[in-house]
Ligand SMILES: Nc1ncnc2c1ncn2[C@@H]1O[C@H](COP(=O)(O)OP(=O)(O)OP(=O)(O)O)[C@@H](O)[C@H]1O
């Protein structure tokens with residue numbers, strides 16, 4: 286089924302015929318997608334299929350090889366860095382491995398983006414802002430802790446608090462639950478839902494975690510080989526007829542991957558002899 290080319294006014298963020306190549310490799314092959322304001326759009330797909338690269342295009346951390354990116358109907362992919370900096374202020378990021386600064390306290394981590402963007406800031410107002418943002422993620426009281434003193438889930442929550450420090454319109458999350466246990470992952474899911482409900486934030490979430498995708502996604506989009514192969518709500522994705530989609534959501538290995546593993550297995554057996562393990 287051919288997809289309709291998205292138009293600039295179709296969503297808060299729109300990509301039109303977006304193509305990205307790295308050398309010979311075609312990573313994004315004509316992606317037209319309109320992201321709806323106030324909703325949570327989830328992007329899934331196998332490792333290396335271009336999810337992070339796509340997300341970077343939404344704030345022009347990568348420039349397209351062809352095609353366009355629009356924010357509020359305005360083309361942004363060709364803007365200069367200085368103009369992009371202003372636009373990026375309206376975004377919160379929670380990127381893959383979104384590292385907090387280890388040498389800074391939780392407090393300093395959260396005020397970092399604020400100090401970057403505003404020259405003069407009232408210290409009292411900052412204290413209040415940090416308190417409010419940490420309270421939103423259930424971490425008020427941890428202001429003076431260093432990241433090394435926090436668990437993985439607590440770090441993600443602080444990263445989220447930092448992501449909302451500038452009251453963004455849009456938050457981009459890249460693998461927010463990766464590496465967390467199921468219960469902690471669910472805390473992050475609930476937080477994403479809460480931010481969307483209470484702050485009416487538009488969220489774009491890249492994830493491998495189908496539980497998370499079903500729970501938070503108003504719409505789930507699957508990328509495969511640089512194209513969109515599925516697009517719809519959780520029900521649509523669960524019942525999708527395409528094998529590749531079913532294999533992915535059920536966590537099954539496809540035939541091609543199995544064949545590659547079998548080949549690898551033969552090599553593996555001949556590489557190691559029993560005496561290697563004595
Ligand atoms: N700066 C770059 N230069 C060259 N190739 C790149 C660059 N960034 C990404 N790629 C390639 O683009 C492809 C897509 O990468 P991307 O990081 O978007 O994958 P992904 O879907 O986010 O995977 P994962 O689920 O593992 O995070 C990969 O083949 C990657 O090697």
Ligand SMILES: [Mg+2]
Pocket residue numbers: 336337338381459
């Ligand atoms: Mg990625």
